[in-house]
Amino acid sequence: MKLIADNLRITKPDIRMALKNYxxxxxxxxxxxxxxxxxxxxDVNTGPLGKNPEADMRFFIxxxxxxxxxxxxxxxxxxxxxxxxxxxxxxxxxxxxxxxEPKKLEKILPLAKEFDADIVGFLLYPxxxxxxxxxxxxxxxxxxxxxxxxxxVAKERVIIDPVVPPLVWEDGIVQARAVLNVIxxxxxxxxxxxxxxxxxxxxxxxxKDKVKRRLLEQVYVAMLASAGLSxxxxxxxxxxxxxxxxVSVILAREEIFSWGMVxxx
Numbered sequence: 199m200k201l202i203a204d205n206l207r208i209t210k211p212d213i214r215m216a217l218k219n220y221x222x223x224x225x226x227x228x229x230x231x232x233x234x235x236x237x238x239x240x241d242v243n244t245g246p247l248g249k250n251p252e253a254d255m256r257f258f259i260x261x262x263x264x265x266x267x268x269x270x271x272x273x274x275x276x277x278x279x280x281x282x283x284x285x286x287x288x289x290x291x292x293x294x295x296x297x298x299e300p301k302k303l304e305k306i307l308p309l310a311k312e313f314d315a316d317i318v319g320f321l322l323y324p325x326x327x328x329x330x331x332x333x334x335x336x337x338x339x340x341x342x343x344x345x346x347x348x349x350x351v352a353k354e355r356v357i358i359d360p361v362v363p364p365l366v367w368e369d370g371i372v373q374a375r376a377v378l379n380v381i382x383x384x385x386x387x388x389x390x391x392x393x394x395x396x397x398x399x400x401x402x403x404x405x406k407d408k409v410k411r412r413l414l415e416q417v418y419v420a421m422l423a424s425a426g427l428s429x430x431x432x433x434x435x436x437x438x439x440x441x442x443x444x445v446s447v448i449l450a451r452e453e454i455f456s457w458g459m460v461x462x463x
Contacts (some may be wrong), residue, residue, distance in 0.1 A: 199423045199447050200238035202271060203434035204399060205231075206262070208245045217244075217254060222261035229265050235434045236444070239269035241294065244279065251279035259286040271318070271431075277305035284313045293317040295359065298324040298338065303345055311350040318395055319346065320359045321380075328361050330369060332376045335360055336387055339380075343388060357393045357429065358384060364403035365414065374401065374418065381425040393428040398439070415439055420446040437463075 205228060208214055216224040232240055242262060247254045255274070262270065269290040272283040284291060293310055295318030296302040310317040319342040321335045322328060329335045339358055346356050360380045363373035381394050401418050402411035416439055419430055423446035434440050444461050 199427050199443065199450070200429050201236065201434060201440060201443055202239045202241055202395070202429050202431045203232040203235070203237040204241045204243065204397065204431045205433060205435055206240055207243045208247075209243075216261075217258060220257050222257075222264065225258065225261040226265045229262050232434050233266050233268060235437070235440055237268060237434045238429075239271060239292070240266070241271040241273050241431055242283070243273040244283075246274060246276045247279050251276045252282035255279040255282040256286045259283050263287065263289055275302075275306075277301075277309070280306060280309060284309060284315065291315050292357065295320055295357075296342075297322040297326070298341060298345070299326055300324060303349075307346065307349045307351065310346070310355055316355050316357055317346075317351065318357045318359050319343075321361055328363060328373070330373065332379050332383075335376065335380045336383070339384060339388070353388070353390065353392075357395050359395045359397070360384075362396045362398065362400040362418075365401055366404045378421055378425040381422070381427055385426075394426070395429040395431060396422055396427050398422075398430055398432040412436065412439060416442040419443045420449075423447050423450045426450075 208217065212224045229240065242258060244255060244258055267289055269292065270287060271292045271294040272280055273294040274280050293315050296306045297320040321338045329338055343353055343356060347353065360377045362377055363370050365371060365374065384394065385391050398415050398419050401415055405411035419442055422430060430443055432439055432443065441461050448459050
């Protein structure tokens with residue numbers, strides 16, 4: 199399980215202001231911090247962007263790549279911004295992402311073939327609803343793979359996101375367990391070692407107690423590692439969470455153990 203930093207978000211006031219002013223400084227400093235914490239990749243979450251999505255995305259990608267060669271997940275629902283980001287990027291890129299939503303099938307999915315890029319596929323209904331059961335998630339996964347194949351995207355290019363649910367949902371705990379089972383079963387269902395990704399921060403959405411939220415995330419990331427998750431999207435600057443994730447990977451590997459493998463506090 200590799201760790202992807204989800205810290206680079208347009209929802210953060212300093213990052214939003216940096217984009218507004220085309221000031222790369224705050225973006226570069228945050229990227230450096232994430233890299234120092236051992237991130238495998240960075241999720242560049244610009245949101246849909248505004249009046250100048252292509253110029254804004256180019257600025258964002260160039261600011262990030264000026265201080266790192268880490269892989270980038272380009273995270274936007276705006277297809278124009280996505281294409282601009284793919285054109286601007288020199289680092290390895292992953293498109294984040296598509297679903298059965300018609301606009302994403304039409305505008306986002308074809309970019310994976312055009313740019314020969316990996317792409318995240320969300321297990322969501324066409325109206326963006328989250329499926330409630332394992333069976334529903336499996337059904338959507340099969341449909342996603344069919345649509346990717348029809349678009350000329352190799353199955354190995356798809357990374358499935360089973361969508362980690364907020365625990366505050368009425369069936370949040372049940373769905374959180376379903377996600378674990380889906381991750382375990384997908385390779386057999388699809389007939390090849392499909393990669394998976396999960397957003398850890400979704401779990402504690404709406405939590406007022408940060409201490410309890412962090413504890414739940416630390417435990418769940420260990421469960422995800424045990425289930426075989428390929429990529430954990432998380433707050434890499436939360437040192438306790440990142441450390442828990444790294445230790446979870448060690449215990450899930452089934453290799454010879456040494457204490458030197460355990461990261462320092």
